[in-house]
Amino acid sequence: MNTQDAATSMADRTAEGAPAGGSAHAWRLPGPALAALYLAFCGTAPALALATLGDSAPLAGWEKVAGALGLVALAAMTVQLVTSGRFDTVSGRLGIDRIMAFHKLIAWWILIALLAHPLLYVLPTWLADPALGRERLVAYLTAPHYRSGVVALAALALLVVGGALRERLPWRYETWRGSHLVLALVAVGGGLHHAITAGRFSVAGPVNLFWWAVALGAIAVVAVLYGWRWAKLHRHPWRLASVTRRADRMWELDIQPGPGNPPWTYRAGQFVWMTEGARRFPLLDHPFSIADSPLRPGLSLLVKEAGDFTSRVGALAPGTPIGIDGPYGVFMLDAHPCDAVVLIAGGAGIGPIMGLLRDLAARRDPRPIRVAYAAGRPENFACLDEIRAAASVLDLEIVLVSEAGGAGWGGHIGRLDRERLEELLRGLDPQRTVAFMCGPGPMVTGVSDTLLDIGMPMRNVVYERFDYGSGAASRQDRRHALVIAAVGAGLVALAGLFALVA
Ligand SMILES: Cc1cc2nc3c(=O)[nH]c(=O)nc-3n(C[C@H](O)[C@H](O)[C@H](O)COP(=O)(O)OP(=O)(O)OC[C@H]3O[C@@H](n4cnc5c(N)ncnc54)[C@H](O)[C@@H]3O)c2cc1C
Numbered sequence: 001m002n003t004q005d006a007a008t009s010m011a012d013r014t015a016e017g018a019p020a021g022g023s024a025h026a027w028r029l030p031g032p033a034l035a036a037l038y039l040a041f042c043g044t045a046p047a048l049a050l051a052t053l054g055d056s057a058p059l060a061g062w063e064k065v066a067g068a069l070g071l072v073a074l075a076a077m078t079v080q081l082v083t084s085g086r087f088d089t090v091s092g093r094l095g096i097d098r099i100m101a102f103h104k105l106i107a108w109w110i111l112i113a114l115l116a117h118p119l120l121y122v123l124p125t126w127l128a129d130p131a132l133g134r135e136r137l138v139a140y141l142t143a144p145h146y147r148s149g150v151v152a153l154a155a156l157a158l159l160v161v162g163g164a165l166r167e168r169l170p171w172r173y174e175t176w177r178g179s180h181l182v183l184a185l186v187a188v189g190g191g192l193h194h195a196i197t198a199g200r201f202s203v204a205g206p207v208n209l210f211w212w213a214v215a216l217g218a219i220a221v222v223a224v225l226y227g228w229r230w231a232k233l234h235r236h237p238w239r240l241a242s243v244t245r246r247a248d249r250m251w252e253l254d255i256q257p258g259p260g261n262p263p264w265t266y267r268a269g270q271f272v273w274m275t276e277g278a279r280r281f282p283l284l285d286h287p288f289s290i291a292d293s294p295l296r297p298g299l300s301l302l303v304k305e306a307g308d309f310t311s312r313v314g315a316l317a318p319g320t321p322i323g324i325d326g327p328y329g330v331f332m333l334d335a336h337p338c339d340a341v342v343l344i345a346g347g348a349g350i351g352p353i354m355g356l357l358r359d360l361a362a363r364r365d366p367r368p369i370r371v372a373y374a375a376g377r378p379e380n381f382a383c384l385d386e387i388r389a390a391a392s393v394l395d396l397e398i399v400l401v402s403e404a405g406g407a408g409w410g411g412h413i414g415r416l417d418r419e420r421l422e423e424l425l426r427g428l429d430p431q432r433t434v435a436f437m438c439g440p441g442p443m444v445t446g447v448s449d450t451l452l453d454i455g456m457p458m459r460n461v462v463y464e465r466f467d468y469g470s471g472a473a474s475r476q477d478r479r480h481a482l483v484i485a486a487v488g489a490g491l492v493a494l495a496g497l498f499a500l501v502a
Pocket of ligand 1: 096172173174271284285286287288289290301302303304305306307308309310311348351352464465466467
């Protein structure tokens with residue numbers, strides 16, 4: 001695309017099209033409200049159990065803790081079904097990174113609590129008579145009466161350990177994802193069955209009714225995730241209008257709504273889950289950021305070849321039916337009032353950054369805009385003509401950094417280090433500037449921490465990663481992990497409170 005075409009492309013986005021943005025989803029709960037609801041939900045079974053304590057035999061202190069941990073952790077395990085990033089009410093304000101961090105960290109808490117659950121029941125016996133304690137534990141693990149609980153615990157252990165080791169497993173992502181779903185259903189189904197049929201506080205009365213209601217809720221969640229969404233992907237397919245090569249192994253897909261599709265809005269920077277052709281099933285979809293302005297009808301995605309699905313997109317024929325589920329995500333500038341905007345992209349992270357830049361250009365935003373774009377090699381840079389052309393309508397400065405040089409490369413060679421970032425922020429007030437960043441995990445971690453060192457407040461550094469895998473945590477990640485640990489401590493407090501009061 002030459003500079004003239006690029007300028008036209010930016011201008012096209014000012015044509016009449018979709019409404020001026022705004023997610024269709026109104027019910028997005030803020031973090032503190034979600035934490036309070038979460039603790040209230042996880043504390044419901046112990047609270048109901050307190051009401052029925054008089055009907056059962058008195059319990060030793062450790063047995064009370066064991067029972068309470070079982071009740072709290074089982075409720076927390078069922079909530080994991082809705083912290084997968086697909087429910088906008090749950091993840092709408094937090095964003096996919098934070099909700100996935102919560103999902104992964106709390107999973108360890110649940111596993112430890114449920115492993116402790118049978119052990120604490122036998123602890124008093126074990127302390128008095130180790131041989132008898134061992135015998136009781138073996139009986140718990142082998143008696144048919146407790147089998148669903150043992151199966152649930154085994155599935156949970158595989159689920160959590162398999163999630164942590166995902167990148168090292170020799171499986172396709174889809175295989176891992178399918179196994180994750182099956183194990184989750186076994187863990188939740190087995191856990192609920194165990195509570196309803198063998199739970200010390202749950203076999204009858206209000207706690208029993210609570211678990212039945214939770215079971216119905218879990219069935220409804222799975223029906224929405226894999227039934228209703230599947231039907232939606234098939235009833236309202238979008239159409240691939242064109243595929244254009246934008247860089248080495250990077251493609252731009254122009255996707256338009258099919259005839260009769262219901263009205264659809266999004267905000268610049270959000271992402272969708274996408275499937276194509278006959279594969280339009282929720283378990284096979286992939287997340288991609290919208291590289292477009294909502295002022296243009298339809299949407300475009302910038303897709304970098306990374307594996308089996310993305311390697312096929314360049315060969316998709318125009319007219320292919322596309323499944324779109326979304327929009328999701330909080331990578332949205334309008335939620336961060338500021339005087340200046342810094343956009344930072346690394347590799348495939350250019351997708352949402354182009355979405356924000358195209359939207360700023362389409363709206364002729366008067367604020368100073370700085371763009372830093374880093375990639376491995378000059379041929380990896382996408383949409384450079386269009387980015388440069390945006391300077392004709394924006395107060396724009398661009399810093400390009402390639403790890404390797406090449407013929408005709410006029411940008412910097414190296415990485416986005418402190419020197420480059422200071423150059424980017426020159427003349428801007430870090431307190432009144434907001435930075436939006438998307439790129440590979442290590443780059444996001446390093447750049448985010450450097451921006452804080454330079455003086456930007458944490459709330460003004462916003463980022464999204466393209467993978468949920470492990471990797472070095474940024475200072476902001478560690479802050480979020482502390483909040484999650486506080487929620488975990490809240491769960492422990494619920495169990496402790498039950499043991500004290502019971
Ligand atoms: C919020 C978000 C936005 C994204 N936006 C873009 C974008 O605009 N452009 C772009 O090129 N890439 C984007 N990605 C990454 C993109 O989703 C993956 O590269 C793609 O799914 C890889 O699929 P594959 O089958 O080709 O490769 P695989 O070899 O199957 O996967 C490569 C890696 O991609 C991740 N991945 C694969 N499938 C999924 C899935 N269904 N859900 C979540 N992660 C998956 C896993 O970490 C996996 O290890 C985004 C990811 C996220 C989480």
